[in-house]
Amino acid sequence: MPDNYASTTLHAIGNTPLVRLNQIVPPNSAEVFVKLEYYNPTGSYKDRMALAMIEEAERSGALKPGMTVVECTGGSTGTSLAFVCAVKGYPFQVVTSDAFAKEKLQTMRAFGADLVIIASEGGKITPDLIPSMREKARQLSETIGTYFTDQINNPNSMKGYSRIGQEILQQLDRPVDAFCGGVGTAGMLMGVSRAFREAHQTTRIIALEPASAPLLSTGTRGTHTVEGIGIGMVPPLLSNDFYDEVRTVDETEARQMARMLAKTEGIFAGISSGLNVTAALQLAQELGPGHTVVTVACDSGMKYLSGSLYTN
Ligand SMILES: Cc1ncc(COP(=O)(O)O)c(C=O)c1O
Structure with a gap:
């Protein structure tokens, strides 16, 4: 048998599973797939x-x-x-x-x-x-x-994230109608959007932010506790050419969704992942059967065990 090993742990990055949601998608909705990015070595995309x-x-x-x-x-x-x-x-x-x-x-x-x-x-x-x-x-x-490294201004981050988009297209033998994701630096959303555009997909790209800090949608700053997104400024990497719409998601719903994902789908992820799936289910209801919505579980629920997410 030939060797089959990674020469360093860095080679274990990427090629994460894409999983269809089965329990929490409302009837008469599009199919929803979640890319489980907590399979990366440190549990995050x-x-x-x-x-x-x-x-x-x-x-x-x-x-x-x-x-x-x-x-x-x-x-x-x-x-x-x-x-x-x-x-x-x-x-x-x-x-x-x-x-x-x-x-x-x-x-x-x-x-x-x-x-x-x-x-x-x-x-x-x-x-x-x-x-x-x-x-x-x-x-x-x-x-x-x-x-x-200046992650907020560094366009190289998008090169790393483009692979999420490329992997999704390899994992699904059908067009992706909508892709949504919370915006921090916007590296993930922009990287995936670029990969989809390069593959000539006409996917609708939806940027998400916490409802209590709707800076991108209304210009209003605010306070929230969704780690990683809603960073209090319009991120320089967010380009109008690469997304179609901004939506806000209520943080309480995002937290409930994270708990529901663990209990019903076995997806143990963080708050921003709950926020992504909340919006993905909304999009799935709007698009209806025969369509495909994809989002990502950004990181592992293990990172939040000492906080209130999984204790309340
Ligand atoms: C848990 C989590 N979710 C979402 C994001 C947002 O990702 P991006 O910075 O690529 O927009 C981050 C970024 O720090 C994060 O840590």
Whole structure:
């Protein structure tokens, strides 16, 4: 039998399962498929973008052996970057906050990252939090020998995420009528949208945000606790040419959906995944039978065990 192994854990990124929802889709709806991105090594789709950002920086010569990688993150990107940096041997300095899940902060430490914590107001993601984290990361990245991955402005993240789109098209032998996803940096939504466009799909692309922070849909800033999305600014990677519509989703419904997904479909994921599926079911009802809606489960429910998501 020939060898069948991954030469490093980085090769275990991607090729995640695409699963059809069976229990929670209302009657007379389109079929709904969810790409289970928690099958990536750190339990999140961010592994794809972390690898793409680091490898593109290596290729361009901006990142060289011995340099320290710097980023500001709520913890998912940080965990993925900490993982990629650990395997490749780069020190990693991460600006984060106590507003984000403890598990994420602990995991970054486990992968050897050096954490700089910005204190939040009562554990909430207020509109000022991400800008102050970014400012701190920018200051740190002025030190010689550092490389700031700058996820919010880095178009290489989309290269990593395009593979989600390519894999979906390989996994489904039919057109995808609608694809929806919550927007943080917008890297995932834009990467998937680009892959679909390159494959000449006419998929309707729907950007999602928390209803209490409807910045993209109404220009109003607000507070919420959906980690990873609703970052208090229009992300530079979000291009009007690559999405068709923005919708808001109520955070309470998103949380209920995450719990329902675990209990009925065996999908154990985070809050943003619950938000994605809430919108996907709405789209499925609108489109009706004979159509196909796809979304993603961004990360694993394991990252949220110490919070209120799975205790209430
Ligand atoms: C859990 C989670 N969901 C959704 C997102 C949004 O993804 P993107 O930044 O690609 O828009 C993130 C990003 O940090 C995240 O951590």
